[in-house]
Amino acid sequence: MLAVAESEQLPVAVARMGQPEAWNTLFQRYELPLYAYVFELVRSEATSLDIVQETFIAAVRHIGGLRNDDRFGSWLFGIAHQKCIQHWRQRDRELPADDEQLAALPDDMDNPRELLIREEEAAEFMQALAQLPAPQRSALLLHFLEDFPLEEIARIAGVSVGTVKSRLHYGKKALRGILMERDRA
């Protein structure tokens, strides 16, 4: 399965040579999904904007460290993820660990575009997402926003593929549970 970012032809090689137009294209492509990801984790507009800006600047300075141009998207989200963790640490809040069970789990990597939500359910979906523990939310956001494969999500979050599987499985289960409860109520 190809991630959203991988199916595109992005001018990463040109950006590497310092071309501002190429960087502009890359920033334009990622600014909104990146902001959405960061905001849904830190829940502050000002902090999210700061983190996105810091991520872009870090990307410009450290593009030399990127080994595979096809992984630019996940690399960028990885920087943002680290900045979110730093922010949480500064506020003396560790990223809360969810109750992870690494038993044999089904692959929850179905196409995120297959999960369709009605317009009137959008607010409920967002609220349900916000109720999830941060690690599960992070995995689901990366899956929903960029359709990253398990390995990429694992690399971004700095955890094993099994942990990502678990987070996606329980995250989706919890999301469905919350939405169904609301439907009943």
Added chain:
Amino acid sequence: MNTPREILLKRHRTIKPQLERLRHEALREVTETNRQSAPAAQLTLVAALRLRWREFLWPCPQAWASLAAVWLLILTINLTTRDPQARTIAQAAPPSPEVRELLRQQERLYAELLGATPTRVATQTKAPALSPRSQRRDEIAIV
């Protein structure tokens, strides 16, 4: 009906103007980084060369590595199984002191026969006349 991605992006659409401003600031960083980096043109050339090299090698690094390994193997086999006779000749190349003495004696004998100090030119001109080949040539001429 919307996908989760669409819902998430729609939810944050209002932030776009701020993101645009932020993008321009980040682009200033790109220009600044370019200015700070060592001779820009040279750097670009080096980067372009590196990029071309990467593009050339990247599609099949395993194939290139295998090819290099095969060449190394061929070289090793070639070195280990080289003709032992040739090696013996090469090792026996420096003449022994006896042989050297014998040569010196021969030289002296030549000098005495010619009645003059032997020069290189003289030896070179006279030598063919004494060699067996020239004799053979004479025989042929007589026949």
